[in-house]
Amino acid sequence: MFTPIKDRTVLVTGGSKGIGKGIASVFAKAGAKVMIAARGEESAKAAAEELGAKYVTGDVGDWGDVQRMVAETVAAYGGLDILCANAGAFPQTKMVDMDPDEWDGVMRTNLKSAFLCVKAAIPEFEKQGKGRVVLTSSITGPVTGFPGWSHYGASKAGQLGFLKTAAMELSRYNTTINAVMPGNIYTEGLQDLGEDYLATMAASIPLKRLGAVEDIGNAALFFASDEAGYITGQTIIVDGGQILPESLEAIGEI
Numbered sequence: 001m002f003t004p005i006k007d008r009t010v011l012v013t014g015g016s017k018g019i020g021k022g023i024a025s026v027f028a029k030a031g032a033k034v035m036i037a038a039r040g041e042e043s044a045k046a047a048a049e050e051l052g053a054k055y056v057t058g059d060v061g062d063w064g065d066v067q068r069m070v071a072e073t074v075a076a077y078g079g080l081d082i083l084c085a086n087a088g089a090f091p092q093t094k095m096v097d098m099d100p101d102e103w104d105g106v107m108r109t110n111l112k113s114a115f116l117c118v119k120a121a122i123p124e125f126e127k128q129g130k131g132r133v134v135l136t137s138s139i140t141g142p143v144t145g146f147p148g149w150s151h152y153g154a155s156k157a158g159q160l161g162f163l164k165t166a167a168m169e170l171s172r173y174n175t176t177i178n179a180v181m182p183g184n185i186y187t188e189g190l191q192d193l194g195e196d197y198l199a200t201m202a203a204s205i206p207l208k209r210l211g212a213v214e215d216i217g218n219a220a221l222f223f224a225s226d227e228a229g230y231i232t233g234q235t236i237i238v239d240g241g242q243i244l245p246e247s248l249e250a251i252g253e254i
């Protein structure tokens with residue numbers, strides 16, 4: 001039995017949609033006080049209303065905005081216990097067609113943002129004498145490759161490089177930092193791809209389904225729990241076994 005997480009404060013970046021909304025929903029159901037951060041006000045407000053959360057708008061790649069996200073969380077709830085640095089972007093462009101500015105944009109949103117969010121949260125963790133950070137990385141980059149995602153894969157692998165030193169630096173504030181590495185997760189964005197495409201994706205996964213956003217939320221909730229307090233600088237792959245088959249033949253044998 002895990003110690004209840006009720007009344008702890010969690011800031012979820014990218015909490016207005018997809019995986020972030022799933023994380024926010026899992027924490028809200030567990031009784032946490034949830035602050036959602038995203039750029040778009042309409043979807044952030046709608047998600048906050050649906051989940052009984054609060055929201056703040058801003059860009060995770062902007063230092064001033066990130067400081068404000070943390071400040072508004074503290075103002076609304078009186079502190080910050082858990083940071084889920086989840087917001088991310090994944091434009092798909094092969095290198096031959098990629099404008100160098102697109103590379104910088106993906107690094108800013110996915111990698112620099114992890115640093116900015118953690119940096120902004122440190123004073124709160126120091127004040128509270130403890131804290132938890134959960135990053136949303138990916139299997140793409142650290143484990144697998146996918147044409148069009150050289151920048152995305154580099155940013156997601158970069159998060160894991162950041163994680164190791166961040167874990168050491170955060171230990172003095174009694175704060176852990178870990179990363180969830182999702183496989184293919186069913187989000188609103190995937191709905192447009194069509195049934196056939198989704199069925200083909202599911203067929204390549206040993207558990208024969210795409211992940212649910214709550215699958216990632218549950219892993220984040222575990223890292224945020226008291227019981228995970230001695231785990232830091234680590235990763236967990238949540239992918240239904242997607243990275244396991246060594247060939248198409250292997251998946252056909254299941």
Ligand code: NAP
Nearest residue numbers: 014016017018019038039040059060087088138182184185
């Ligand atoms: P999504 O459905 O597109 O949602 C992205 C969320 O991030 C939205 O709330 C979006 O809101 C916010 N966001 C994007 N850029 C932002 C910025 N610059 N500043 C603040 N908020 C920003 O994406 P998702 O599929 O849930 O992905 C979430 C995370 O999971 C990402 O880090 C992604 O790399 C990772 N991931 C996803 C999958 C998957 O299968 N879906 C697999 C592996 C890893 P606004 O646009 O309004 O700002």
